[in-house]
Amino acid sequence: MKELEKQYDAKSVETRWYQWWQQQGCFHSDASRGGTPYCVVIPPPNVTGILHIGHALNNTIQDILVRWQRMDGKNTVWMPGTDHAGIATQNVVERALRKEGKTRHDLGREAFIKKVWDWKDEYGGTIVRQLKRLGASCDWERERFTMDAGLSEAVEEVFCRLYDKGLIYRANYIVNWCPRCHTALSDEESEHQDTAGKLYYIRYPVKRDGKLTATEFVVVATTRPETLLGDVAVAVNPKDERYKALIGKSLSLPVLHRELPVIADEFVDPAFGTGAVKVTPAHDPNDFDMGRRHELTPINVMHPDGVMNEGAGPYAGLDRFECRKRIVTDLTAAGLIEKIEPHQHAVGHCYRCDTVVEPRLSLQWFVRMKPLAEPALQAVLDGRIRFVPDRWNKVYGDWMENIRDWCISRQIWWGHRIPVFYCDSCNHQWAARGKPGQCPTCQSEKIRQDEDVLDTWFSSWLWPFSTFGWPKSNEDLKFYYPGNTLVTASEIIFFWVARMVMAGIEFMGDIPFREVYIHGTVRDDKGRKMSKSLGNSIDPLTIIDQYSADALRYSLMMITATGQDVYLSNEKFEIGRNFGTKIWNAARYMQMQESATPVPVQDGKRAEDSDFDPALLSADDRHILVKLSRSIESCTENLKRFRFNDAAHDLYEFIWHEYCDWYVEYSKDVLYGQDPARRAEVLKVMHYVFSNSLRLLHPFMPHLTEELWHGMGYGADSESIMNAPWPKPLTDGLARWGATSEGAAYVDARHELISIGRMLRVDCGIAPGQKIDYIVKSNTPELTAQLRADTATLVAMLKAGIVTIDDGFTPGKAMPSALTPIGTIYMPVEGLIDIAAESAKLSKQLEELAGHLAKANQKLENQAFISKAKPEVVAQFEKSRQELQGKYQKVKHLLEMLG
């Protein structure tokens, strides 16, 4: 035990203990140790990422769960790692290249990939280092990266299995295309944003007998006029009387003068726009389907970078948006624009670079999702996997039920290359693990691998088992899989959570985790999402520097209600800092008292768990022990239910307001007093309560609690609080020490009584320093006796003004024998409370209660009701009546006292 500094130095304490934990191997879990496993896998942050406040929230929650379970005796592993984040990482490196005036094509594929690896090695660890500053107790020896050899092997294995099963196919289809990243995106990667666009009404001249009629038009409405260059038809609803006559006739495509047939298709909604739709199969998913139905050949008019191609005729070489402007100008000049209306619609944006996504026809790889989704849906429906809060079950279910095939190919370089090979000799196509040297069919060596790489989520959906060494069977996998809890934000339920469930069931034959806790999104104090571009993000590292990691963690937990979004501003982190300071000072107080009466130390640690002598315990001692036991119960229960804010609030209330405000204050009478036996006993109680509190608090504030654990000598030097047992409710102890809830209620009531005394004291202007005994005076000795036995009633009566506190005691004189002081500090006077008003209030209350009671009785005497209603309903009513009756009696009692 060493003397605690006056000021808690969070910075040095936090780095010191974190290093020590790592040196001691405290975070490492080993399957061979056996026991009950508890396994959490981190949502792998992007390797390019830096810690933002959302990570801080997400990882604090995981760390709390993991530290709690570890203390509770589980063989606990928290699997850490990072994601190679295909597009995101490639973008970062490309941006760096651009500063040197180069593109990735200047380097070539191989050199570029090497460059990315170099970048990863140099800068990639940032977020990992930052997680360490947060205090995350990840098993760093197991750290994985989605492009590790092992995980890449898992990716190939999975691809081949799905390929051979026929669940992976390659097809020409309209996909979400990012013209800036030059790649296809999955549906999930295209983010819809409401955009104020325009709806252009364009006249398509009708041809009759092969000749243009200059006066007759079909008007179509479109939001993307530039795509008309790729039109191959105009569609109308077959039931639409306006256009019936035109079906089968032709129109002339403005500008390019291509002949377009008018086709009939049920898809067209006659109520929208003009009821006539231009059909552009290469640039719109609906049009693509229509094109197929009517066997129309798509015409692609755009390059991959969003620049118009030769198909666009005179507009070739223009950027798509420039082309839009020009075409509108030209159409206007030609009198072919009927009108332009403002139009609100959702436009897809690339989730990585925010560029407007272009629906584009291209050859891509897809995973057939239906067969995978069905068992994954079932797992949630039958409760094997549970979302918390449970409303996410439905969100997950809806997505699974309406699942669409997953576009997994990306036209970038950074990522897992698609393990499909083509033989140039015999045109054979196959999927293979590793690097095949020749074609399995014709043995030709003229083979080449598919150029595309896989969606980054194609490796992260395997995370719960690939990180444990799958596809190789091993002890880790057997022991830790399936994991227990997944902690994440709602944004990646579809990207990641849902797909992990599918992969787990498909490849491991079992769900990957049992519970999914979805926490809220962190927003600023105006409710906006935190983002770099808005400049409103709070940097957790700044907070750690300014307040400490523990303060950050605790504050986050205090203000994060289960699954609700979190609104943050800098000042909120004072909660955690102040709480830490409070605890620090409570410890210092105990240490100062210790120097006078040391508590025995055995085996290098304090025997803070030794038993108490009931004969030496006062009501206050028992009270704090009862409260401690309740805190242990509620804290554990709240953690089980993912109610981190309740757990944090309860601990705050207990440690600050019960322990510090009342018990520590009370202890001063004893510790500054002269009774050595009581002194020792009270110190023992304090250490007992404090060491339990530190353990309960440890998952929330790991560094501070470790520092105090050692500072107070609760563990031997080599023992971490991380491995101290999680406190259990004190049921047996309380019984042995004679600590009951009645006794605790008595002390609670007395605390309230003392508060009333303080209130009166302030009202009377008694100086703070002036100590005066007070007595409770009532008109009869019987009542006095009763009040002494029932402090709760006394408090009620005091408040109602039925009894008064009197200063009938003169310092230096003996106390009147019939009356015993209940507190020892404060003095006050009669006449502060308006007895008449209080009594009127009580009367009114009683009257209302009588009414309620009468009606409740009436209900219960109604035979028709009794015979018809279910027994449990009747029981409920009976219970209600009894509650009412109790309340009625209480108020009546008070009124009678008042006389």
Next chain:
RNA sequence: GGGCGUUUAGCUCAGUUGGUUAGAGCGCUUGCCUCACAUGCAAGAGGUCACAGGUUCGAGUCCUGUAACGCCCACCA
């Protein structure tokens, strides 16, 4: 267009199965540098629980509807 969430004190939010007087933190007012802590202590003010109906002896809590704000999903051009 569909789904979901939120609406409680000046601010940010708790309030578990309906039941004593609706809570906390911050902010504000008053008094205290009292020998653990001014990052603190004691006390106080401040609420028609968004609105309208309904169920109930009793509703912040359950039901129906309305409004405002927010989020997610969505191939009506």
